[in-house]
Amino acid sequence: MIPTVVRMSKASRRPLTSKMANKDYYKGTRQAWLQPDLRTGPPGKHTKHGGYRLIEEQVRVFVAPPLEEINSSKLKPYVAFNAKLTEDQKQDVLPNLPQGGLNGNHLLALMRGEVSKSDSYGAFESSEAVALESASAPAVPSPGPSAHA
Template sequence: MRPTAPLFRAIRRLPLNTKQAGKDFYKGNRTGAMGWHTKYGGYKIDYKKVRTYICPDLSDFNLTPFVAKRIEKVAENWEHHESKSAVDGKEYLRQWKLDGGVL
């Protein structure tokens, strides 16, 4: 089944997508190139194009990670415990608040 001639001309003007191209077509994720390929198969990075992220000052930041404060770091003798019952989200948040979590 083929589209009509006017529709086919309109489809040709649209960007190519993975359904219209062959199996080797990779569209990418719009990140852009941060350098260029050399003729010897290497890659040179242009550091003017590399993205840098600046983290703001978080000293007065009042949100906490989603871990209770009384939880200790994992030691070498870590054991895995499984529960037989399912826990819903409200019960998990209630237990987290009881363990010292802050919202």
Template sequence: MQPTPVLQRAIRRLALTTKQGPHNYYKGNRTGAMGQHTKYGGYRIDWKKVRTYVCPDLSAFNLTPFVAARIEARRDRFAHTESGGPMDGKDYLRRWKEEGGTI
């Protein structure tokens, strides 16, 4: 069964997928090789090909959040427990037993 001629032309224009190509076709993710395989099954990294990103000096840069100043702080936080923080596992089990929880 084959697609119609109109559909065949449309399929030719689309990107090739791994299911449409030959049995050993690997599409990859455009990262490129950063080394080469050895004949013993290992991989040797070529450090000239490894990407390095240089971050500019941000010591004098004041970062601000992407939140407007008129937004109020949230007040729907967890109720503080005996431990002083959000409910942890021990607090949950204690409260569950107090409210009549059974196994």
């Protein structure tokens, strides 16, 4: 049976997808869409055998002002690249971290409640003591069967 003219006209009002058009029509995901006047285009061309050839005139070149002009400018970064924290500032930012940094044993002890967050992390036991205690400690209960099963 041949579709009616009314049915065909409704189909023509729908937006065109990449499946409806020629092989060259590609809409993409529109994630990187830019306004046409801001688009710079690709820096080269695809070759016949699957390669890519750069065209020197189309390669983007970014020109920065001279360093003397940047250093003498009134615009400065919020934090200088060579800023150092004093010991008091380090204690404010990182108050009670363990000497060697956080590790799995320490986080496991925190989870089990053996060490509180307010304790001094520097006075935390060695990893051997934690391993001996964790072997004798009761196992963490696993979640029961789900209600969906």
